[in-house]
Amino acid sequence: MNPLGQIVSAVDAYNAHVASEVRRARVDKKFAAGLRARWKKISSAIETTHSPTGTPLPRLALPATDEPGAIAGYLLGQGLPGEFPFANAAYREMYLDRGERVGPALAAGPSESRKAARRPAAARPLNSAPAAEEPTRLFAGLGLAEDTNARFHYLARHQPSTRLSTAFDGPTLYGLDSDHEGVLGKVGEGGVALDTVEDMERLYAGFDLLAPNASVSMTINGPAPAILAMFIAAAKRRFGPDGVARLRGTIQADILKEVQAQNEILFPVDASLRFLGDMIAWSTAHLPRFYPISISGYHIAEAGATPVQQAAFTLSNGFAYVELLRARGLDVNAFGPRLSFFLDCGLDVEYLVLGRVCRRLWAIAMRDVFGASPRAQAFKLHTQTSGRSLIAAGFKNNLTRTAVELLVAYLNASNSCHSNSADEPFTTPTEEYARLASHAQAILLEESGLFKHTMDFLAGSPGLLALERTVERAILDVFREIDSLGGVLPAMEHRYQRSKIQEAAHRYEQQINSGERPVIGLNRHVGASLADARAAPVPLARTPPRRQRFQVERLRAFKKKNAPRAPEALQRLESVTRAGGNVFAELLNTVEVCSLGQITACLTSVVGKYRPMV
């Protein structure tokens, strides 16, 4: 059940294999000749492009070497972009301009690859160039469904494709209805209030969710199955049942990191994992373009974990999911390509290599321990810049912090990025700062030449490689520790991850307090910046009490309207849950007539509540 020991051995074995191949390349003439020939072929296939000033540039930067050992070290140790072990990138060309190029194409010519992009993800050739879509994501959620819908339409105006990344309010995150006792003040704060399938219809109204360039992402975990069921039910209402298979998007649904860091788990861990498994099983069969889980380190890091802890806990959680899904009889090659990852990127130096190291470790474990195919080996990475690094004092400096983090995130070949707004410490982003955050991405990717012309501009420098090795070793050490506790789940029961994160958070704050960790505007170059910490120099996105009451009223109307049908639907949900059936499949019916809170209460009556830990 606990694969971590095997994974550590597999990585050690792979590293030893690379080392021995490097040695072999230096002594075995035939092997060396073969490597040289391959190297030459790769190098000559690299197209040339030009910077706006006319400087010719290769579309892929390779180590300038002809030495067989170095070639073997590169090809096996890092891999070409899009090739095992994927240290450089999950895909071949990432964000490069599709424009003018000279010379033969490496695999597919530009016209072909553009065609490939239009095919559904499942039909795309092996880890070739990804769909030509910009990696920018912006997280939004405020007030009621209509308010968030309006914000989506505002954001979408500035983007060539539709990326609806949704934040939910506290009551929704905890599976409670807006009319639950004591939650009124929280309705629509920090995210959108969502109680029913009708709210879901309002949330994405006016967007063609079946368009190939549209996708939805939902940041929700404990209640994820009910919310995804509402999403599907709402889509059926609008596009008919045949549209479902074309829905594209991601739901976070990562329960393990909820226990470890974000604290939004509703049911006991085993029941939560069962509901998750039901949802993944269903979506693997019916939603070929949907990512039913986003394995997240972001929350772990924001709760205070170090970069190494973030990577180690996230990867080990990922392996635990693989193990659990296999134990349900699912095929790693069926669900593997549908697993995606979400990491934080802060200002600590380890972040320079975190994505690279994670991709490599994931690929080795997936191939050598779980026997996965290349599509399931690629670690698909969404990165968000660090919210916690953004502070209230002198808050405009947050623009710079985010820009630096964004640069680091793209240096790590993140597949997509969210950049935080400078007003992060105060409120749900205001339009002005949300726009600046998205423009930061445009400046980096479109205006600057850093990521347009050449893959791997900076990858493979001596400093980065040294850091990579150190970080990889440190992650393996954490794996060993978790392994010695019996694996991810037993370690969680001992509060292992939580206590490590809490210690790190405490140390971080103490370092700020002592000045050991410089924070500009807070403990250095302070000047007048502390005034910002009190004044909230931006308009605050707060939901007026009148709107909160309106949400409660329409929820009550929904409940009243469905009162004749709800009890039977809940009864069915209860018996499916008791009988061990697929809860997600039943939820698709339940959500037609029941609210989120009714569903949570029903499931709780069968499986109990999650028992929180310090």
Add this chain to the structure above:
Amino acid sequence: MSVASPPRLRPAPLRVLTAVPLCDGHDSAIVTINLELARHGAEVIYLGYHQAASAIARAAVQEDVHAVGLSSYNGGHRVFFREVRAQLRARGAADIPIFGGGGGTITAADARVMQRSGVDRIFFAGTPLAEMTRAITGDYARELRPDAKLRGDRALARAITLAESRSGLRPDPRKTARQRTRSASFVVGVAGPGGAGKSTLIDELAARFLRARRSRRLAILANDPSHPETRGAILGDRVSALYAQDERVFFRSLATRGSLTGLSAAAPAAIEILRRRGGFDLIFVESVGVGQESDPFRVFRQGEKLVDAVLFVLPPHYGGRIQLQKIALLDGADLVVLNKCDDPRASAAKAELGARLAANGRNQLLHTTIAAQHRDPGTDALCAAIGRLAGLESAGGEKPCHLCIGA
């Protein structure tokens, strides 16, 4: 109750209750603040994240804290802090100050509004840790005195506080004799190694009790260690109490304050107070997770037992036969519970433990439970056994104990 207490070496530590509001899981700030306050000698009773205003006020009263600290990030703080204030007032605890923070989400304008509704102080984003600890330990510590005006749980809680500040002093033999008239409370001492599942079991037992005895109350005394040098403590037992967060439960956390027995030196007095004036059917006393040789509930004072029954909880991975021989509590316990029976090592452990108990020849009951499982039948059976020992069963009973009616 006498007010005058002989000179003490050190004043009682600051006790604060901390929590994060309903629908909010941002606990990183408060956990750091808990650690900092404890490091500076405070006893921090932590309630956890996603906590209702009523639960916060109830805990503040029962724990008789000097102040309540809230950390709120998910918005709605103006309303929520006001609600906590109102709940405290409704419980006769308007004098307990509330302070808090929430980084940049609580603005100076918010703070002014909140202060008008009775919030004492907001710590804004960027406040240095040292400044916060200084302000809190400096502003809120004060001596809690007897107060004849206090009622209900508040009076009970204050009596325990006074017992805590007098503890370490030898009990007055005449007084103890006078107070020997006992109520019908049945006191169960719960001991076992750290992490065995004591708190989880108590909470599950509480759930069954509350369900079966609709209008009755129970009490829980949870002992946790103080740090030997700083004297501070983080008392976190309430965090994982799901069902014991109830108006019908009096829950009190006690720091050991240097006592090495596994219980606070004030525990005997606190038990006595609960027995005398509580009206509780059952009282659970959880000891600190202790080593093998000690028995925190051993006979004390002139042959009188501290508790009516001792429940000893053990996980399956206690370390083999040799270890078993050394565990003193296996001789003293009335009920022995092998918990975590979802662990594959459980069946071997059960056989060993059974043999060990048989050798005692004391008719001790061995129960097997999975406390972490919803509606665990083993816990039902344990609950019934406690009901029988406590005489809480309806007389003449072939009927199943009504303490453990599954709902």
